[in-house]
Amino acid sequence: MSRYPTLRSCGYELDRTIGTGGFGKVKLATHTLTGEKVAIKIMDKTKLGKDLPRVKLEISALKNLSHPNICKLYQVIETESHCYVVMEYCSGGELFDHIVEKSRLSEMESRMFFRQIISAVSYLHDNGYAHRDLKPENVLLDREQNLKIIDFGLCAKPQGGMDSLLLTSCGSPTYAAPELIQGVKYHGSEVDIWSMGVILYALLCGCLPFESDNIDELFKKILRGKYVEPGWLSSGSKRLLRRMLCVDPLKRIRISELINDPWVRLGFGCPPSTKTNDIDQCKDMECLEAISQHCDIDKEIIWSRLSKWKYDSETATYLLLLNKKKNGCPVVLKKKEVPNQQPELII
Numbered sequence: 001m002s003r004y005p006t007l008r009s010c011g012y013e014l015d016r017t018i019g020t021g022g023f024g025k026v027k028l029a030t031h032t033l034t035g036e037k038v039a040i041k042i043m044d045k046t047k048l049g050k051d052l053p054r055v056k057l058e059i060s061a062l063k064n065l066s067h068p069n070i071c072k073l074y075q076v077i078e079t080e081s082h083c084y085v086v087m088e089y090c091s092g093g094e095l096f097d098h099i100v101e102k103s104r105l106s107e108m109e110s111r112m113f114f115r116q117i118i119s120a121v122s123y124l125h126d127n128g129y130a131h132r133d134l135k136p137e138n139v140l141l142d143r144e145q146n147l148k149i150i151d152f153g154l155c156a157k158p159q160g161g162m163d164s165l166l167l168t169s170c171g172s173p174t175y176a177a178p179e180l181i182q183g184v185k186y187h188g189s190e191v192d193i194w195s196m197g198v199i200l201y202a203l204l205c206g207c208l209p210f211e212s213d214n215i216d217e218l219f220k221k222i223l224r225g226k227y228v229e230p231g232w233l234s235s236g237s238k239r240l241l242r243r244m245l246c247v248d249p250l251k252r253i254r255i256s257e258l259i260n261d262p263w264v265r266l267g268f269g270c271p272p273s274t275k276t277n278d279i280d281q282c283k284d285m286e287c288l289e290a291i292s293q294h295c296d297i298d299k300e301i302i303w304s305r306l307s308k309w310k311y312d313s314e315t316a317t318y319l320l321l322l323n324k325k326k327n328g329c330p331v332v333l334k335k336k337e338v339p340n341q342q343p344e345l346i347i
């Protein structure tokens, strides 16, 4: 018997565990009605304690975000004891492992990945969010090697907008900006730029700019902002890294400059896209028709419920049908299982 009967009754068939973290695990699952694979973050609320607000924060952030390079939320299921967050399944694993596998990436492959991170982060900042925990482990790949940013449990949506200052020191020290580890007030957007610089360094060099087993040593290195520039780095990438890994946040490159940086545009001739195409929020008649036929309810009534974006089972079915359509699969739902009828007794 499945350890999580709730998920089975909510229309998911559980598969293997694909991740374990501080507060919970992630299991691969299949959405029965569409046959689409999903990743379900399972958290035991009784063990979350002070981390519960982080889970709530991540869920409320993900409900407001829809971008091709941000891992999509499909459904939230809450019981007395557990919180289940059903999300997009990224079958390419972590960017971190991809870099380790290839020891380091070419400039062009680094640029291809980095432009997707710029696109996602500029969308985040435009919507008033700072991620604050950007690192290669929080960047996954889907099967087409598109990047997907995850783990918004430390993100911030400053009350006074992105120009107001934050104070909470959070995130992983290795990727944390000098002002963040100093415990002084900082701008969320500026600490994200620093972390993106650490990721770009990892892409191009296959190692980290600031490393030490001793946390004090690590902090000293970050505050000094000095790192090795391997011989193979082009002058354009060295210049960009210096502008991102700049200790003084006021002199650090801004996202608006990053988008137009010559190294970022090289070979593409245009800046990374900054507006999401927001396909998920638009009304797709073919998907509505499939749901309408399946539950025999009028399409407009279905849409009136869907457009409230409650991230319930209907939202999940609609978004996963959209996924199927985007991947060129037929937009159909599995037939409802007819309860096994007793054979008629012929008297």
Ligand SMILES: Cn1cc(Br)cc1C(=O)Nc1[nH]nc2c1CN(C(=O)N[C@H](CN1CCCC1)c1ccccc1)C21CC1
Binding pocket: 018, 019, 020, 021, 022, 023, 024, 025, 026, 039, 040, 041, 071, 087, 088, 089, 090, 091, 092, 093, 094, 137, 138, 140, 150, 151
């Ligand atoms: C590693 N991997 C290898 C393959 Br193949 C697929 C995956 C994989 O994790 N795919 C995947 N798709 N969608 C997701 C995942 C993992 N995943 C995650 O949210 N994974 C994070 C990983 N964090 C990185 C640093 C700390 C924890 C996680 C969070 C809480 C508990 C366990 C894992 C989601 C749900 C969003």
